[in-house]
Amino acid sequence: MEYSSENERQSFRELLNQANELSTSSLRDEVVSSLYQTSQQICSRTVRFTKSKEDKKTERLDAVFTSPIWGFPIMLAMLGLIFYLTIAGANVPSSMLASFFTWLEDYISMAFFALNSPDWLHGVLVLGLYRGTTWVISVMLPPMAIFFPTFALLESYGYLPRVAFNMDRLFKKVGAHGKQSLTMAMGFGCNAAAVLSTRIIESPRERMLAILTNNFVPCNGRWGTLIVLASLFMAAGFTGGMKTLVSSGVIVGIVIFGIFVTFVVSWVLSKTMLKGVPTHYTLELPPYRRPKFFDTVVRSSLNKSYAVLMRAIKIAAPAGILTWVFANIYIGDTSIFMYGVNFLDPFAQSLGLDGYIMLAFILGLPANEVVLPILLMGYLSTGSMLEVDNLADLKNIFLDQGWTWLTALNMMLFSLLHYPCGTTLINIYKETKSYKWTFVAFLIPTVIAIGVTFAVAQLVRGMGWV
Amino acid sequence: MTTNEVYRIALAGNPNTGKSTLFNALTGLKQHTGNWAGKTVSLAEGSVHYKKSTYRLIDLPGTYSLYSNSTDEEVARNYIVFEKPHVTLVVLDATSLERNLNLALQVMEMTSNVIVCVNLIDEAKKRGIExxxxxxxxxxxxxxxxxxxxxxxxxxxxLDTIDRMIRGEITTSPYAIQYNDEIEGKISELVPNVKKLVGDRFPSRWIALRLLDGDTSLLDEIQKRMHQEEESTWNTVQKTSGSHLENF
Amino acid sequence: MNLYEGNKGDRIRIKEVAIEGVMRRRLLDLGFVPGAIVDVLKKSPLGDPIAFRVSHTTIALRKEESIKITGELIQHDNE
Structure with missing residues (x-):
């Protein structure tokens, strides 16, 4: 048996040697041109063009969408429109879902009491698990159900490759691929989904850049935090339309800062850790095709929203339980939660934050959506996550804890820049199959978040601005 | 009477040809289709029932060629050559048939059970392409x-054509590209030696051509596959069926 | 001339693709083969990449690649 296998290996080697001797470098070109000639011949016999060969419709649309004058404004307008649809459209269904879950909770609690279940069981399952999970559903589901289908429609229509075409020059400057603009846009919806979408980038080096920096675009789960803090603290002196405008302006500023960080990090990485890995770039600009509206919407809502949501729930549910447990298990007269707060406080203060905020970010690792509710829970020491209906109440809670605009700004910055959520990290591992790169994806944002908030805090305090 | 035989049907094609749309439409399996290259990296599967048979459709990655320049191309190529699907559907874009035909010609060098689907025929009609x-x-x-x-x-x-091809009612004679005399000479030098090694299990002319093109990894793959074949009559498919939701 | 020097409306017949390795193979697969006819469609708003039509599809290439694909101008479309 050994012998015959060795024999076989020998003949394979001989075959290989023979082939190598016969092979020439120009052979590939000959093969491909024979192939093209054959295709051309067959086509000339079987295909007839009754109109001009050009696709006039696509050319006309491209003249607009990739125009030196209109290309960028249209792109920004599209992005703005998606944000607007997502934020404005999700508002009502989000609050409807929230009140539905609150309504349902009363009945569930009643059932628990009717069955004489112990308080801790009700605490873990209802106040921890149920509240944690339903918060995530009501905050995440509506925006996802709007964002992903809208994005998918633009994708099926063929607009997205044009964005990559327009933006490539900028990305090339920092050593990245134009298609990264698309994975970034996807990141506004969900970084975890965006990490998977980096598969559209064929060259491994550029793909890695896109994975490692995707976190610097704020996802759906962080919009809530950003919007609430911006409108409470940044636009405090304004009223009415001006208030909306100022807080939107602040958020746009934060997003632009995130994009700036993306470029800087990409540039540094492509000069250091990701230097020298080969690069190739081709981008097909397919013809514009009117998407099957219904099919696209249904498919993308079902697949993406559902999958992302299921993962979020799988992770948010344990986080809810854990938070409840930490806040309700006392050692002496201090809960584990408070031990954490006290431990983190000095460090957090140097970043312009406080121990509660830091702990909320740590416990919020599984999903960014739970950061704000965990923080509020800590401040109010209710021991379970809660939802505050009235923004004015919310501001008073923060002010009572000694918040200033600096606290708000740095929490926004930390939220923008800090490590990716658990789901995203899992996806990064799945895509890179490397603990090292997953750790790098965790480390880079964390270091930047700490560095930036520290610098801002020192600067603002040093100048005596707060 | 044989009922409910399962046949594997592979879908190959360039990116942006509507291959995934066809896959979705036939199987009803919900999977998002992208409008650019390299969207489906792992293979999605779905089933169609037709005349007492079950067709298991495998959506190969959309590629411009099958010369294994990328993982996608290698996955698609390996599936067609080594997993030997009962039928390979090559999906072509009617509006750019010339480039698309290259892929069909390449597939036809690998297997003779090929059906060519010219897709986007409505689009072509609109643009005056007959x-x-x-x-x-x-x-x-x-x-x-x-x-x-x-x-x-x-x-x-x-579906009827697939059915007839599976039942052996259709005999194909795939167009074989003639290369220049020099290449043809080298191919005929290699083919007998390839045949000696692999027999009729794999397409020897195609293997010879790939070897001449410097595709050395192919031989390792063949060796590996032949050993697996000896050990067991394997039927492993690099499938990710059911995981399409995670792979959006 | 090389493809990068082409202006919108130029039609160029490729003579040589002076690129090696995986990128060369990819370009060949896309239809950038010697003898093929390429139309210069348009530049990106920032000047690079440039979109070309080759075998009925539109492919964008960066300067780094397009500068290494040379050919002869066979027609100029003065619109």
Whole structure:
């Protein structure tokens, strides 16, 4: 048996040697041109063009969408429109879902009491698990159900490759691929989904850049935090339309800062850790095709929203339980939660934050959506996550804890820049199959978040601005 | 009477040809289709039932060629050559048939159980492109069908052709590209030696050509596959069936 | 001339693709083969990449690649 296998290996080697001797470098070109000639011949016999060969419709649309004058404004307008649809459209269904879950909770609690279940069981399952999970559903589901289908429609229509075409020059400057603009846009919806979408980038080096920096675009789960803090603290002196405008302006500023960080990090990485890995770039600009509206919407809502949501729930549910447990298990007269707060406080203060905020970010690792509710829970020491209906109440809670605009700004910055959520990290591992790169994806944002908030805090305090 | 036989049907094609749309339309399996290259990296599977048979459709990655320049191309190539699907459907974009035909010609060098689907036929009509599918069929030597995956037209004829091909009612004679004399000479030098090693299990002319092109990893793959074959009559498919949700 | 020097409306017949390795193979697969006819479609708003039509599809290439694909101008479309 050994012998015959060795024999076989020998003949394979001989075959290989023979082939190598016969092979020439120009052979590939000959093969491909024979192939093209054959295709051309067959086509000339079987295909007839009754109109001009050009696709006039696509050319006309491209003249607009990739125009030196209109290309960028249209792109920004599209992005703005998606944000607007997502934020404005999700508002009502989000609050409807929230009140539905609150309504349902009363009945569930009643059932628990009717069955004489112990308080801790009700605490873990209802106040921890149920509240944690339903918060995530009501905050995440509506925006996802709007964002992903809208994005998918633009994708099926063929607009997205044009964005990559327009933006490539900028990305090339920092050593990245134009298609990264698309994975970034996807990141506004969900970084975890965006990490998977980096598969559209064929060259491994550029793909890695896109994975490692995707976190610097704020996802759906962080919009809530950003919007609430911006409108409470940044636009405090304004009223009415001006208030909306100022807080939107602040958020746009934060997003632009995130994009700036993306470029800087990409540039540094492509000069250091990701230097020298080969690069190739081709981008097909397919013809514009009117998407099957219904099919696209249904498919993308079902697949993406559902999958992302299921993962979020799988992770948010344990986080809810854990938070409840930490806040309700006392050692002496201090809960584990408070031990954490006290431990983190000095460090957090140097970043312009406080121990509660830091702990909320740590416990919020599984999903960014739970950061704000965990923080509020800590401040109010209710021991379970809660939802505050009235923004004015919310501001008073923060002010009572000694918040200033600096606290708000740095929490926004930390939220923008800090490590990716658990789901995203899992996806990064799945895509890179490397603990090292997953750790790098965790480390880079964390270091930047700490560095930036520290610098801002020192600067603002040093100048005596707060 | 044999009922409910399962046959594997592979879908190959360039990116942006509506291959995934066809896959979705046939199987009803919900999977998002992208409008650019390299969207489906792992293989999605879905089933169609037709005349007491079950067709297991495998959506190969969309590629421009099968010369294994990328993982996608290697996955697609390996599936067609080594997993030997009962039928390989090559999906072509009617609006850019010339480039798309390259892939069909490459597949036809690898297997003779090929059906060519000219997709986006509605789009082509709008742009004044007329394709003579009967002539094309005679030229290529394999069945050619015009379809529109998004409008779900041409499906009955397609399913019927698959059925007849599986039952051996269709004999194909795939067009074999003639290369220049030098290359043809080298191919005929290699083919007997390839045949000695692999027998009729794998397409020897195609293997010879790939070896001449410097594709050395192919031989390792063949060796590996032949050993697996000896150990057990394996039927492992690199499948990720059911995981399509995670792979959006 | 090389493809990068082409202006919108130029039609160029490729003579040589002076690129090696995986990128060369990819370009060949896309239809950038010697003898093929390429139309210069348009520049990106920032000047690079440039979109070309080759075998009925539109492909964008960066300067780094397009500068290494040379050919002869066979027609100029003065619109």
């Amino acid at each position: 394709i003579d599918e009967l002539k094309l069929m005679r030229q290529l030597g394999v069945p050619v069908l015009k379809i529109s995956a998004r409008n779900k037209t041409g499906f009955p004829a397609l």
